[in-house]
Amino acid sequence: MRLGLALLACSIAPAALAEEVFPARLAGHAVLPAFTMVPPPADAPRDLWISGRFAAGARNDVPMSVMGDTGAAYGSHQTGIALPFLGQPVQGMSGFAMNRAEDGSWFTLTDNGFGAKANSPDALLFFHRMQPDFASGQVTRLETVFLHDPDRKVPxxxxxxxxxxxxxxxxxxxxxxxxxxxxEIWIGDEFGPYILRATPQGRVVSVHQTMLEGAALAGPDTPGVVVPAQPGTDFRVQRSGGYEGMALQPGTGLLWAMLEKPLLGSDGQPEGDFLRVMTFDTAKADWTGDSYRFRLSEGATAIGDFNFIDETRALVIERDNGEGDAARACPEGGSDLSACYPQPAQVKRVVLVDTAGTDDEGYIRRIGHIDLLDIADPDGKALAGLHPAEGNFTFPFFTIEDVARVDDSHIMLANDNNLPFSGGRQIGKAADNEFILLSVPELLAAK
Incomplete structure (x- = not known):
């Protein structure tokens, strides 16, 4: 979820990390409209029938009275959708589970609401079972499950x-x-960062604090971290830098939990151009003590999702902080940003890695990637109005946070649309929740 508009100041290693780039072809395209709302549970507090009252800063109880926009760093483009909302927004697709439900539908997750701890106390947390239909171009929400803690497991x-x-x-x-x-449902959280264990009905079973090298990890939003706090000393996890990806390894029951951004060193600066990955044993409900590193490529600032495709190989979404088609980039030095993108998307990739191929420093081997800004569409699968005027199909969203293997040839992705704060596809229009099916047999076969 978008949190602040500053670019991550992180030195990225040169792409001496050169790796093979595999082709991708669009095989399907479906959309869940941005303005999709669900009612809260009948027994939820009545004030949760309105959400986003604190998203614009001061409290605002008047529904649909404050227009969303992308923020000054992204051109302040209005998105056409105003806060607060009547109901709870389904926005923010922030993860696919590797294993599907018994009926073949996909478990997917909505994130914290409006991007920060302080502005989301009226945003309920929930996950869904969804079924994209790439023939009709529609996504059906089959079930929404609200997370709750009647047994007081949250510490x-x-x-x-x-x-x-x-x-x-x-x-x-x-x-x-x-x-x-x-x-059982396992959820990776960014604030703690924590791992949550829940029933399919959303009842919290346990909450697990992150341990790395014998010490608990904390971020600026972890309960117990208070202002003033010294980055790198009082906390090492960057804001919005917790578990963006958490892959389940087939046959082992291990969760490979990957941080979104680099940890902070004792000087308060990112410790390097890599992300930490810790493993958690679901059978023992405890950390294994093992940790690894995923090296970011040049221009990438964070990851969006992480899922295994077999016993050792996995897919990682790697991204920068840009959004929008580079063909509509704002001219350098220009002052009118109303019809262009000040920070267009440049790095949006799905990287194939092999967790069996770690080196002496724990770096996971990168095999190759596909470019989400260069997707062939010879069959015209892109939905009307959602294909660039020129060139190949692109997926130019700020936060692309869902990827999973569908079969031996295809993967599926979706974006987090940060409602109502992100555009990316069309200037002046809030990004929808787009699901794309990609044919990538060469990527999936690569070793």
Whole structure:
């Protein structure tokens, strides 16, 4: 989820990391409209029938009264959708589970709401079962499950502490990755960062603090971290830098939890051009003590999702902080940003890695990648109005946070549309929740 507009100041290693680039062909395209709302549960507090009252800063109880925009660094383009909302927005697709539900539908996750702990106390946390139909171009939401903590498993005070059902909100956690195994849901959180274990009905079973090299990791939004706090000393996880990807390894029951951004060193600066990956044993409900490193390529600042495709190989979404078609980039030095993108998308990739190929420093081997800004569409699968005027199909969104293997030839992706703060596809229009099916047999076969 978009949090602030500053670019991550991180020195990226040169692409002496040169790796093979594989072709990608668009095989399907479906959309869940940006303005898709669900009602809260019947037993939820009545104030949760309106969401986003704090997203614009000061409290605002007047529905649909403050227009969303992309922020000054991205041209301040209005998105056509105003806050607060009547109901809870389904926006923010932030993770696909590798294993599907028994009916073949996909578990997918909505994140914390409006991008920050302080502005999301009225955003409920939930996951879904969804079924994209690439023939019709539509996405069906089959079920929405709200996370709740009636057994008081969360180790800190939550926004709905005194209610009976204790529904979780974006002031409690920022869920960004999801897995389904043996009838249980596992969710990776950015604030703690924590791993949450829940039933398929959304009831929290346990909450696990992150351990790395014998020490607990914390971020600026972890309960117990108070201002003033020294980056690199009081906390090492960057804001919005927790578990963006959490892959479930087939046959082992291990969760490979990958941070979105580099950890901070003792000087308060990113420790390097790599992301930490810790493994968690779901059978023992504890950390294994093993950790690895994923090296970012030149121009990348973060990852968006992480999922295995077999026992050792996995897909990682790698991205920069840009959004929008580079063909519509603003001219250098120009002052009118109303019809162009000040920070267009430049690095949006799906990287294939092999976790069995780590080196002596723990770096996971990168095999190759596909470029999400260069997707062939010879069959005209892009939905009307969503293909660039010239060139190949692109997926130019700020946060692309969902990837999973569909079969031996295809993968599926979706974006987090940060409603109502991101555009990316069309200037002046909020980004929809787009699902794309890509034919990538060469990538999936690469070793």
């Amino acid at each position: 800190f005070r939550i926004a709905n502490e005194t209610t009976e059902s204790r529904y979780l909100t974006g002031a409690d956690f920022d869920p960004e990755s999801i897995q389904y195994q043996d009838g």
